Amino acid sequence: MKTILLAAFMACVAAxxxxxxxxxxxxxxxxxxxxxxxxxxxxxxxxxxxxxxxAWCDHTNxxxxxxxxxxxxxxxxxxxxxxxxxxxxxxxxxxGERITEAELGTRLNAFATPLFVYxxxxxxxxxxxxxxxxxxxxxxxxxxxxxxxxxxQTLLEFLGGKS
Amino acid sequence: MRxxxxxxxxxxxxxxxxxxxxxxxxEVSTAVGAAVFPHVESANRQGIAVSGGxxxxxWEDNRSGAPRCYAAFKPAAxxxxxxEAALSAGECYEPAIAPLGGAGRFxxxxxxxxxxxxxxxxxxxxxxxxxxAAVQATVATRxxxxxxxxxEQAGRFKRIVVAxxxxxxxxxxxxxxxxxxxxxxADEQAWPALAAVANGDVVAVWEDRRNKHTVPYGSRAxxxxxxxxxxxxISDQKSGxxxxxxxxxxxxxxxxxxxxxxxxxxxxxxxxxxxSGYDVYVAFDAGGRFGRNQRVQxxxxxxxxxxxxxVAARGDRLVAVWDDARDGTPDVWLSTWTGEGFGDNVxxxxxxxxxxxxxxxxxxxxxGALHVxxxxxxxxxxxxxxxxxxxx
Numbered sequence: 001m002k003t004i005l006l007a008a009f010m011a012c013v014a015a016x017x018x019x020x021x022x023x024x025x026x027x028x029x030x031x032x033x034x035x036x037x038x039x040x041x042x043x044x045x046x047x048x049x050x051x052x053x054x055a056w057c058d059h060t061n062x063x064x065x066x067x068x069x070x071x072x073x074x075x076x077x078x079x080x081x082x083x084x085x086x087x088x089x090x091x092x093x094x095x096g097e098r099i100t101e102a103e104l105g106t107r108l109n110a111f112a113t114p115l116f117v118y119x120x121x122x123x124x125x126x127x128x129x130x131x132x133x134x135x136x137x138x139x140x141x142x143x144x145x146x147x148x149x150x151x152x153q154t155l156l157e158f159l160g161g162k163s
Numbered sequence: 164m165r166x167x168x169x170x171x172x173x174x175x176x177x178x179x180x181x182x183x184x185x186x187x188x189x190e191v192s193t194a195v196g197a198a199v200f201p202h203v204e205s206a207n208r209q210g211i212a213v214s215g216g217x218x219x220x221x222w223e224d225n226r227s228g229a230p231r232c233y234a235a236f237k238p239a240a241x242x243x244x245x246x247e248a249a250l251s252a253g254e255c256y257e258p259a260i261a262p263l264g265g266a267g268r269f270x271x272x273x274x275x276x277x278x279x280x281x282x283x284x285x286x287x288x289x290x291x292x293x294x295x296a297a298v299q300a301t302v303a304t305r306x307x308x309x310x311x312x313x314x315e316q317a318g319r320f321k322r323i324v325v326a327x328x329x330x331x332x333x334x335x336x337x338x339x340x341x342x343x344x345x346x347x348x349a350d351e352q353a354w355p356a357l358a359a360v361a362n363g364d365v366v367a368v369w370e371d372r373r374n375k376h377t378v379p380y381g382s383r384a385x386x387x388x389x390x391x392x393x394x395x396x397i398s399d400q401k402s403g404x405x406x407x408x409x410x411x412x413x414x415x416x417x418x419x420x421x422x423x424x425x426x427x428x429x430x431x432x433x434x435x436x437x438x439s440g441y442d443v444y445v446a447f448d449a450g451g452r453f454g455r456n457q458r459v460q461x462x463x464x465x466x467x468x469x470x471x472x473x474v475a476a477r478g479d480r481l482v483a484v485w486d487d488a489r490d491g492t493p494d495v496w497l498s499t500w501t502g503e504g505f506g507d508n509v510x511x512x513x514x515x516x517x518x519x520x521x522x523x524x525x526x527x528x529x530x531g532a533l534h535v536x537x538x539x540x541x542x543x544x545x546x547x548x549x550x551x552x553x554x555x
Contacts, residue, residue, distance in 0.1 A: 051434075053376020053402075055409030062408075086370070086377045086415040088299060088353055090256075097200040098230060102415060106470045106521075109488075111440045113413075 022048060022082040023065035027075055031091040031101065034081035038121040044145055045119035046078040049110050051085040057114045060132050067135045073142060079121075085113050094123035118145045126150045183497070183533060183552035188513035191235050191244050191536060191547040194226040201547050202257075203522050203536060205273075206301035206312070207356035207418050208473040209259035211536045211549075213528035215239075215266025219284065220524075220536050221250060221258035221273075222547055232258040232273045234284055237549075238266075244549070250282070251275045251289070260284070261302040263309070263330060270328070270335065272300035272311045279313040287333040292326055292340070298353075305359035305421070309335070312355040312367055315342070322348040323355045323369045325389055343382050343391045349373045352380075356419035358427040362386060366427045366448060368417040374402035375410035379417040379431050383451040397446050397453035400435050412437060414444075420476035425450060430459060430474035430483050440468025443485050445505070459483045459498055459505045469496075470521065477527035480554065484511070484535060486521040493521040495537050499554075511535055513550050520548075 022028035028048065029037065038045045050057040065071065074080060083091070087101040099107070108117060111130060118126040118141065126145055133141075140159060144150055149158045192201055201224040203210045210221045216239030223232050232255035235247035250258055250271055258273035263283065272281040272292065279293040279300040292300070297315040304310070309328040314321040326340035350372035358366045363386025371380040371394070378398050382391040402411040413434035422428040426449040432441035433456070443459035460469055464487055472485040481500035486493045495514035498505040514520035519540040526534045533552045538545050 051376075051413050052372060053374075053410035054413070055405040058408040086413060095200075096198060096225070098225070099202070100204070103204070109468065111468055112437060 021050065021052070022080075023061040023071075026065065026071060026080055028080045028082040030089070031081050031083055031104070034079045035092075035094065035123050038079040038119070038123070041079065042121050043077060043079050044121060044126070045081055045117075045123065046074055047081045047083060047117040047119060049083050049085055049105060049108065049113060049115035049117060051113040054085075054113045056112070056132050060114050064133060064135050064138065070135050070138055073139070077142070077146060085110055116141070118150075127155050129155070181554055183499070183509070184555055185512050185550050185552045188548050188550040189237070189243055191220050191247075191549050192222065192224065192233070193246055194224055195544045195546050196226075197544050199224055199226050199544055201538065201545055203524055203538060203547065204471075205257040205259040206299040206314075206354050207259065207303075208416075208471070208524050209261065209301050209356075211524040211526045211534055212260045212262045212269055213526050213534055214262035214268050216528070217267035218244075218534055218549070218551075219260050219262075219267075219269045220244070220547070220549065221260040221271055223256055223258060229254050231255050232275075234258070234260065234269075234271060236267060236285075248285075250284075251280070257299060259301045261304040261309070263304060264307065270302050270304055270309055270311075270330065272302045272313070274298050274300055274313075279311070279315075281311055281328065281335050283330060283333040283335050285333075287335065290335050290337070292337065293324065297321075297324070299355065301355055301357055303357035303359045303365070305361075308359045308363070308365075310357050310359060310365055312357050314353045314355065314369075317342065318347040320348040320351045322352045323367060325355075325357070325365070325367060325384070325391070327389055339389055341389050343367060343369075344394055350375065354416055356417050356429070358419045358421045360421045360425055360427055361423070362425035364425065364451075365389075366419060366421075367391070368397055368419050368429050368431075370415055370417065371396075376402060376412065377414050378402065378411070379414055379429065381429065381448065381453055383448070392451055395452070397429055397448070397456075398433070398444075399446070399456045400433075413441070415441070416472065418473045420474045420481070422447065422476045422481060423449065428474050428476055428481055429453065430472050432469065432472050439466050441470065443469045443472045443483060445474065445483065457504065460485070460487070460496070461498070461505075461508045464489055464496070464508060471523060473523060473525050475525040475527050475533070477529065478531060480527055480531050480533075482525060482527070482533060484523040484525045486523060486537075490515070492517065493519045495520050495523045495535065497535075511537070511550065513548065514539070
């Protein structure tokens with residue numbers, strides 16, 4: 001009986017690990033809740049644009065977002081929003097327009113997932129970055145966004161000039 | 164000598180290929196403004212239909228301060244669309260429309276206040292179709308057959324439900340309704356598309372997440388009933404991890420049209436080449452099994468994502484439409500089936516050029532004319548536009 005229960009448990013673990021969703025342990029919320037929270041808190045938004053079953057999202061979750069320091073940095077300083085690239089769930093843009101999460105991908109020209117988008121607390125886009133990124137990459141993007149460098153430099157200029 | 168000249172001219176004219184010849188575009192919606200946001204999305208992108216020459220278009224916008232659905236009609240001889248009328252009383256999304264017998268009669272379905280509704284247009288009273296919370300309605304008709312499908316909550320997830328409808332004058336009733344699969348879904352099912360095919364069968368395709376990523380699935384019920392065969396994937400890509408990661412590649416928003424003696428054609432967005440965003444793919448079903456998948460867009464559409472794909476078919480004509488930004492900004496593109504594959508991509512003239520033209524809908528009428536609706540985003544707001552083309 002114990003063997004059967006253990007096998008069932010392992011099957012559940014394997015099943016839940018088989019697809020990509022937000023990284024575990026991070027306080028991700030949906031788009032509408034995130035925009036509301038950002039306006040109230042004044043924190044910038046970190047929008048994780050993922051896809052159900054996305055291998056590179058899974059890779060990023062395991063290799064990068066598993067870092068405890070990064071988790072603390074982003075959980076403390078950003079409103080974390082997760083959007084599913086193929087979902088019909090509705091979101092309300094800062095303009096008041098209601099579209100689906102998938103349509104938000106069209107508007108962002110989400111060529112590939114994962115796509116990471118940094119937004120002001122008012123929901124205006126600062127920069128968007130596609131594909132797998134390292135812990136150090138996300139630390140650099142954080143300095144660019146919260147340091148206000150985006151007001152004067154492109155991300156490439158900022159990264160080219162970093163020591 | 165003169166005869167030889169005539170012969171030469173005839174020979175030169177012979178190879179000239181037929182193409183879509185477009186009428187001047189028309190405005191569909193009267194509500195345009197910076198804070199008015201029209202949307203033409205629906206399950207099977209079914210927001211345009213032609214009934215006896217009358218064009219019907221359904222969409223959603225927020226002119227009243229909340230999302231509401233509207234429909235506008237243009238009789239064949241009319242130079243413009245008549246002012247639109249509201250389809251719904253409550254908060255409404257993603258309306259779909261299909262032709263009924265007689266000129267200017269349509270069946271519409273939509274989501275309103277969390278349920279799916281249908282009515283005959285014009286006139287006709289709304290009828291609630293879904294038993295539980297439901298979204299993403301679509302409709303399909305052929306002769307006196309009428310069907311609707313939607314995604315309805317069943318436990319933790321939604322599943323696809325199909326209803327056979329009876330139309331009597333301007334009244335619609337449900338003859339039978341049942342889920343395609345009796346068991347509770349193992350994961351989300353969404354965005355159904357229906358086709359009532361030539362032999363009387365009804366074919367359904369939808370997004371399915373049972374494989375822990377989105378896969379287009381399909382099934383068929385023989386004429387006269389809703390006894391659907393076991394669901395089967397229409398993508399010829401296998402699910403599974405890549406180097407131990409993820410669950411499979413992306414796909415979304417299947418659309419469907421009747422095609423051939425007893426078949427159908429499904430067109431959807433597919434991310435099997437994930438380095439080029441979503442591509443447009445087609446698969447043909449003959450007798451209940453979808454075959455090899457083929458890419459629709461040509462190589463000039465490589466290295467960019469395609470969006471909002473839709474298939475339309477009638478008689479021996481089959482077209483796919485979508486939008487992409489290969490020329491720098493989003494334009495509406497069209498490809499016509501040649502008998503062996505989809506032909507060169509051509510832009511819909513009034514839906515191309517500077518600015519953003521996207522979100523196409525398409526229908527072919529009984530004469531073979533093509534009717535296309537799209538959204539045109541400009542500084543003054545977003546307009547719903549329409550154009551008709553004939554093949555010659």
